[in-house]
Amino acid sequence: QTNPQEERDDNYLQALIEQSQAWLKNWSDTVEGCVAKADQKREQQRIKQLATIKEFANRNVGKNNAEVIQRARQQIFEESCYGKKLVSALLESRVQEEREAQINLKKEIKQKQMELELKKAKTVTFCTFDLDKDEDTVKEKRKSIEIENSKTNKEMFEKQKEQEAKSNEKRKQGELKDAQLMKRLLELEDEAATKMKLLEKQALEQCAAEYKKTKDELAKWEAEYLAKIEACRRDQEQLNCQIKKVNQQIYKEHQDTEIMKINYNTTKQLQLEQKKQFDDFIEKYNKKGEHRAAKRERRNKEKTKQDRKNNKTIAEFNKSMAEAANQWKGINKCYCDRQCYIAKCEKPRITKKAAKETVDPSVKAAKPLPCFQPQRRLIAELRRREKEPSPWSGSETLDLQFFKNAERTLSDCKNKIPARRVIDEYRKSNGLNRSLNYN
Numbered sequence: 001q002t003n004p005q006e007e008r009d010d011n012y013l014q015a016l017i018e019q020s021q022a023w024l025k026n027w028s029d030t031v032e033g034c035v036a037k038a039d040q041k042r043e044q045q046r047i048k049q050l051a052t053i054k055e056f057a058n059r060n061v062g063k064n065n066a067e068v069i070q071r072a073r074q075q076i077f078e079e080s081c082y083g084k085k086l087v088s089a090l091l092e093s094r095v096q097e098e099r100e101a102q103i104n105l106k107k108e109i110k111q112k113q114m115e116l117e118l119k120k121a122k123t124v125t126f127c128t129f130d131l132d133k134d135e136d137t138v139k140e141k142r143k144s145i146e147i148e149n150s151k152t153n154k155e156m157f158e159k160q161k162e163q164e165a166k167s168n169e170k171r172k173q174g175e176l177k178d179a180q181l182m183k184r185l186l187e188l189e190d191e192a193a194t195k196m197k198l199l200e201k202q203a204l205e206q207c208a209a210e211y212k213k214t215k216d217e218l219a220k221w222e223a224e225y226l227a228k229i230e231a232c233r234r235d236q237e238q239l240n241c242q243i244k245k246v247n248q249q250i251y252k253e254h255q256d257t258e259i260m261k262i263n264y265n266t267t268k269q270l271q272l273e274q275k276k277q278f279d280d281f282i283e284k285y286n287k288k289g290e291h292r293a294a295k296r297e298r299r300n301k302e303k304t305k306q307d308r309k310n311n312k313t314i315a316e317f318n319k320s321m322a323e324a325a326n327q328w329k330g331i332n333k334c335y336c337d338r339q340c341y342i343a344k345c346e347k348p349r350i351t352k353k354a355a356k357e358t359v360d361p362s363v364k365a366a367k368p369l370p371c372f373q374p375q376r377r378l379i380a381e382l383r384r385r386e387k388e389p390s391p392w393s394g395s396e397t398l399d400l401q402f403f404k405n406a407e408r409t410l411s412d413c414k415n416k417i418p419a420r421r422v423i424d425e426y427r428k429s430n431g432l433n434r435s436l437n438y439n
Contacts, residue, residue, distance in 0.1 A: 035214050046203050053199060071178060077401050082426055086409045089418035096415045109149060402426060
């Protein structure tokens with residue numbers, strides 16, 4: 001069975017060893033400190049490398065993502081109901097422009113025909129042969145004009161058809177290009193992700209190998225260090241045992257003398273005398289305390305008797321005052337039975353005045369009742385809510401997207417009434433302010 005003192009010494013020694021090990025890790029001139037510093041430096045370098053890799057991978061991805069998101073938003077808006085309405089408004093404006101151009105062309109042709117007829121009416125011919133000849137020439141001219149008009153109409157129709165085919169081809173090419181860009185972006189993202197995973201795996205493997213190596217070295221050094229400490233502890237224990245043995249022998253030799261026996265007897269007698277003096281002091285103090293407690297109890301009894309007498313006199317006085325107040329109430333009722341000019345809110349004050357027979361100065365300076373005060377709390381709350389910022393709403397980006405496309409449509413349209421009708425409908429359905437500038 002081990003001695004408790006030895007167990008405490010062992011625990012204390014173990015705590016000192018652990019504390020020294022913790023201190024060694026912070027020293028720059030020890031193996032543990034160098035290992036900890038190297039691990040910390042290696043970890044910082046790994047974090048910096050990972051940060052640079054992520055920054056390089058996200059540099060182009062963020063730019064391409066922004067472009068792709070913008071194109072996706074535009075495509076979603078074009079497929080929405082208001083996007084289709086804006087496109088239909090633009091198409092309606094283009095159709096009206098084409099109709100106006102055709103009407104103007106017909107007017108020009110009609111104007112030319114009228115001018116030819118006027119010229120024909122102004123020319124005076126006396127020969128019927130010349131008249132027949134002029135009539136044939138006019139018919140030929142009319143026929144040639146009609147042929148030219150049909151050719152121009154055909155050319156305009158073919159040109160319009162060609163423009164529509166070009167626009168469709170351009171739109172298809174744009175969609176194909178967007179799909180290719182999206183595919184390329186996904187491939188780049190996959191490549192960057194695989195590279196990141198590979199680099200992280202390599203870094204983790206390298207860190208694990210280095211950590212294992214340093215751990216083995218540290219375990220070996222700790223074993224050697226603990227062996228040295230154990231040898232030192234054994235030497236110290238042997239030395240302590242020898243010192244203890246010598247001290248016990250010296251103490252025993254010193255105690256067996258005649259002088260030590262005389263000193264022991266005198267100290268024992270002195271302790272007995274001190275104990276007797278202490279007991280006498282305690283007994284005397286207890287008697288004084290009992291006398292003081294009895295005196296305090298008598299004083300408390302006298303005080304309670306006096307308090308009862310005082311309470312009795314106060315109760316009798318309050319009773320007489322209450323009876324007098326009741327009598328005054330009856331008198332007020334007799335005076336105010338038939339006709340009363342006193343408001344209900346003033347009755348307590350009048351009765352109090354009659355009971356006391358004096359005018360309270362605080363009543364004159366009393367504040368008005370709450371019902372006559374202005375209520376401004378609701379107005380203050382309203383002003384505070386008006387000053388607060390409006391809550392975030394995802395519809396702001398949709399409104400911005402709509403008005404950008406509306407501005408583009410209005411700039412492309414010559415007849416702006418259909419586009420303005422769509423904008424007014426959107427503004428009305430979404431509850432937007434009339435002061436928004438979408439021109």
